[in-house]
Amino acid sequence: MTTSKEKPPFEKIIIAGAxxxxxxLAILLxxxxxxxxxxxxxxxxxxxxRATQYGVPxxxxxxxxxxxxxFRAASIPKFPTICWRRVADGEKLVSIDxxxxxxxxxxxxxxxxxxxIQIMYRHCVERYGDFIDVRFNxxxxxxxxxxxxxxxxxxxxxxxxxxxxxxxxxxxxxxxGCDGSSSAVRRSLFGREWPGQTFDCRFIVQNVFYDxxxxxxxxxxxxxxxxxxxxxxxxxxxxxLWRVTYGDPVVGLTDEEYLARRxxxxxxxxxxxxxxxxxxxxQTNMYxxxxxxxxxxxxxxxxxxxxAAHVCNPMGGYECMTACLDVGGLAxxxxxxxxxxxxxxxxxxxxxxxxxxxxxxVDARSIKNLDRVSKADPWTVSExxxxxxxxxxxxxxxxxxxxxLLKVSSxxxxxxKHYDAEPQTNGVSNNVAEKESAKEEAAASLQLQV
Numbered sequence: 001m002t003t004s005k006e007k008p009p010f011e012k013i014i015i016a017g018a019x020x021x022x023x024x025l026a027i028l029l030x031x032x033x034x035x036x037x038x039x040x041x042x043x044x045x046x047x048x049x050r051a052t053q054y055g056v057p058x059x060x061x062x063x064x065x066x067x068x069x070x071f072r073a074a075s076i077p078k079f080p081t082i083c084w085r086r087v088a089d090g091e092k093l094v095s096i097d098x099x100x101x102x103x104x105x106x107x108x109x110x111x112x113x114x115x116x117i118q119i120m121y122r123h124c125v126e127r128y129g130d131f132i133d134v135r136f137n138x139x140x141x142x143x144x145x146x147x148x149x150x151x152x153x154x155x156x157x158x159x160x161x162x163x164x165x166x167x168x169x170x171x172x173x174x175x176x177g178c179d180g181s182s183s184a185v186r187r188s189l190f191g192r193e194w195p196g197q198t199f200d201c202r203f204i205v206q207n208v209f210y211d212x213x214x215x216x217x218x219x220x221x222x223x224x225x226x227x228x229x230x231x232x233x234x235x236x237x238x239x240x241l242w243r244v245t246y247g248d249p250v251v252g253l254t255d256e257e258y259l260a261r262r263x264x265x266x267x268x269x270x271x272x273x274x275x276x277x278x279x280x281x282x283q284t285n286m287y288x289x290x291x292x293x294x295x296x297x298x299x300x301x302x303x304x305x306x307x308a309a310h311v312c313n314p315m316g317g318y319e320c321m322t323a324c325l326d327v328g329g330l331a332x333x334x335x336x337x338x339x340x341x342x343x344x345x346x347x348x349x350x351x352x353x354x355x356x357x358x359x360x361x362v363d364a365r366s367i368k369n370l371d372r373v374s375k376a377d378p379w380t381v382s383e384x385x386x387x388x389x390x391x392x393x394x395x396x397x398x399x400x401x402x403x404x405l406l407k408v409s410s411x412x413x414x415x416x417k418h419y420d421a422e423p424q425t426n427g428v429s430n431n432v433a434e435k436e437s438a439k440e441e442a443a444a445s446l447q448l449q450v
Contacts, residue, residue: 008338010173014039014154016140017179019046020113021306021323023120023134025178027065028331030128034338037172038124038132041139041179043160045121047114049205049285051320052236052243053221054109056405057412058324062109066127070119075111076235080220084388086378087226087268090216093382094391098220100402107405112236112243113320141167143175143188145300152301154185174347175302176330181290183308189299196292196363199313199370201247202258203287204265207236208244210279216271223315223373225381229268230373232315244269245314247289247374255286289313291367293358298351305330310358316369318362318411325412326354332415341419349418357411 013029015022018040026036054062062068083095101107124132137160145152152175159165177185186194213219213235221234224246231246246265248258263276270279293310297303306323313319333350336342372385382388394401 006340009340009344010338011035012037012172013174013176013334014152014170014172016143016154016175016177016183016185017308018042018117018121018134018136019178019180020117020120020320021308021327022176022178023117023124024061024065024067024324025176025305025327025331026132026134027067027120027123027128028328029334030124030131031065032331032335032338033131034334035131036133037170038134039138039140039154039156039170040134040136041184043137045114045117047117049112049114049207049243049283051113051314051317052110052234053317054111054324055317055321056106056108056407057409058321059106059109061324061328063106064328065123067116067119067123068105068109070123071109071111071116074115074119075109082221082223084223084225084373084381087224087229088378090271093225093378094388096391096395097398097401098405100398101405104402104406110236140179140184143177143185143302145175145302149300173301174334177302177304177308178306178327179308181307181311183304185302186294186304186308189302189304190294194292194294196290196311198288198290199247200251201249201289201374202251202253203245203247203289203314204258204262204284205243205245205287206262206284207282208242208279209240209282210242210270210274211240212270212272212274212278213242214240218271224269225373225376225378226268227374229265231269232373233269249374258286259284291363293355293363296351297355298347303330303347303351305354309355310362312358312362312366313370315373316366318366318369322358322362322411325357329354329413329415333418336416336419346415346418350415353413353415357413361411 013036015026015036015038018038022038026038029036059068062071080099081095081097084093085091086093098108124134137158139157141155141157143154151171153169153171154175156168156170157165158168175185177183179185219235221232224231224233228249229246233242233244236243246269248261267273291312294304297309305326307319311319330350333346337344337346376385394404
């Protein structure tokens with residue numbers, strides 16, 4: 001630990017992006033009295049429809065950041081079930097009772113990401129204003145570092161659309177790219193190089209009010225299995241708010257053409273097969289979905305985390321989950337280095353371990369989750385998919401199910417093991433297993449957001 005007379009090994013970090021990853025990193029650093037400047041290109045916080053549910057590993061990070069009580073207060077009281085349904089007849093193929101962990105502090109968190117970002121920002125301003133400086137209308141054009149490797153920098157365009165913009169170069173000891181899948185920091189390092197794949201579909205996300213959900217006894221999260229209408233239908237808020245997401249398998253249409261097909265999808269997916277005048281849609285976003293990962297999470301004094309480093313399709317929620325774990329791990333590495341409990345090489349360890357976890361586990365598992373709803377035979381998957389078999393067995397033993405839902409996932413990693421002093425791990429694994437059983441893979445899949 002540094003004393004008041006010792007100068008810490010670094011003093012300033014610039015974080016690109018005031019999304020959930022950037023703000024979460026800033027909060028975790030501020031708790032250790034490490035200042036950061038967060039640069040956001042937009043003039044406001046991002047309220048697009050994205051993630052809404054976060055499993056046990058992410059909840060552990062939220063609790064550590066002091067955010068969990070406010071998240072719980074804003075969320076729906078509980079999330080009773082997750083199930084997989086066949087679209088053709090609405091039959092529930094398998095379900096899992098989430099109420100067995102309803103009294104556990106680290107149970108799944110259910111809250112729209114737009115609300116989570118607002119709460120995070122409020123914490124930045126009200127609790128950590130002395131350590132966190134969030135600046136909107138600061139668009140990063142390029143990131144780099146000096147030839148001697150002593151400082152990193154970003155060139156920033158400052159100002160909104162109604163005023164003349166100015167340009168400024170800002171320097172820091174480290175730059176962290178948390179600026180999402182279109183990351184300017186990543187492009188500065190790797191250009192267009194981002195190995196992976198883009199899937200042949202368009203992902204349509206909308207908030208929906210429809211009384212047919214209650215009428216037909218639907219609740220919780222419902223994965224929909226069908227080659228044409230696959231997706232997820234889940235209760236998401238107070239007052240009957242639901243999130244309906246589906247993948248349209250036709251490629252190359254305009255946004256208007258995709259929306260013209262929505263009533264057809266909804267009639268197939270929603271209980272009661274309603275016509276368009278029987279539900280109300282509020283807010284819609286459309287996305288292409290990808291599985292990609294950068295060659296390295298660290299180049300000199302520039303690091304990448306979350307969607308700036310990797311993306312994966314949203315089925316099973318690995319993208320946001322892995323982002324939280326990236327940020328929690330990187331914060332631990334910066335804290336250990338700042339407090340002289342670890343050397344600078346711990347930042348290289350972060351880059352190697354978190355990328356290795358994505359490539360070994362997250363990439364393949366997220367694709368399995370996508371294939372389960374979009375490619376599996378909906379009439380035989382209940383008997384042929386090992387994952388479903390595991391869930392059926394667990395439903396017969398409530399304690400085993402509870403242990404299953406709360407278990408430590410192999411995508412978690414405690415970087416404090418690399419401190420000179422032995423840390424308290426709080427139950428988080430220090431190892432990435434080389435081999436996993438089908439049950440471990442299933443647990444990791446289910447713990448994540450849906």
